[in-house]
Amino acid sequence: AQSVTQPDIHITVSEGASLELRCNYSYGATPYLFWYVQSPGQGLQLLLKYFSGDTLVQGIKGFEAEFKRSQSSFNLRKPSVHWSDAAEYFCAVGRGPMDSNYQLIWGAGTKLIIKP
């Protein structure tokens, strides 16, 4: 069965430091991969996505993620975090009956805490 694991429930990072959030997936075919961010009281906002091609993808707000098929990972990175990055981050895998990815399978999320 398809699944997504985000092994870190919470991560605390100092403002200005680099960030890496881990995501591992289990999927039988080439996955569609997503990172979303959820701020308190806000909807889920798409940060970036990978469908095919270059395995390093750039997203909004200075985030990037790298797809590593051999490790079944899609880790999210940012070189220097800002206090406004404090939020919950979700990794998701898209799947569907054909080549659509309509149903997203989600990790449990990683809450990012920024130390001043």
Place this chain on the structure above:
Amino acid sequence: GAGVSQSPRYKVAKRGQDVALRCDPISGHVSLFWYQQALGQGPEFLTYFQNEAQLDKSGLPSDRFFAERPEGSVSTLKIQRTQQEDSAVYLCASSLSADTQYFGPGTRLTVL
């Protein structure tokens, strides 16, 4: 343009009451999804529409849950005889081509 909107944003229901949650997708988006997000968890898929057709309802947890999208635009998720375990945030998302999903702010349902 306007994003996905959901109403109400918050709903408190007594156990056994029926509730209806509304989703207004982005104009022109063919696909519409409902997800349930329990506290401290990631969202879980409930159901999927393509226009007015409900193509997948495999995630609906019981027959007390019902969703419709009669004109291929606005959708309503109805929960009958609410139970405490139904307490969650209900998220709606829409998509132009079933690849990237855009989410509304959610409706937080609390069943007392």
